[in-house]
Amino acid sequence: MAGELKIRVNEQVHSITADPNTPLLYVLMNDLELQGPRFGCGLAQCGSCSVLLNGNEIRSCVTPVSAVVGKSVTTLEGLPAWYAKQEKLPSVPALHPVQQAIIDEQAVQCGYCFNGMIIQAAALLSKTADPSEAQIRAVMNGHLCRCGSYPRVIQAIERAARRMKASIGRTTSDLRAQEMPAVEVVR
Ligand code: FES
Ligand code: FES
16 A cells, blocks of 8 residues: 655655665656656566665565565665765765776667666775675676677776776775674665
8 A cells, every 4th residue: 555655765865655676777767757766577587676774775676565674775876976975085076986987998889788787886886895796797787788888897997997096095904894784784
């Protein structure tokens, strides 16, 4: 039965009226009119609907909206501000370093998968400053790209990692020392 729920998305609290079992993706797209997360398979198989929940990638197509009450959702639209907050930057950049690296590597073809690719890569680099190619492949494994952009996506993630290290001097040990938010993945 539909009821009022308050959810925090991109640092803003929204009151919505929805059945608690409504997929978060539907609320993001239809109620909040966000265009970052996309509907692909609807079965947690492709990654096009990915968002961050307390800093961890989740598939919003299979996450009931009630599961995010009291937590923090970040979509592609809020990713630069999320990054700035994480890294305590003095201002919010126009793009997350992964977004800029994707442009620099000209990795995008049709672009449908790139919401999830970027969200997942940002989550990876928030916890692992120097991911190996094997680590990147493992983490990105659940993101399907019908255009076959995988090699350039990997190059872009490596480029973003280098840029983040150079610009803010991050190392993996620094990240381990950070107080990370509670990990709770809802699928
Ligand atoms: S639409 Fe959610 S994983 Fe495919
Ligand atoms: S760029 Fe077309 S699906 Fe990935």
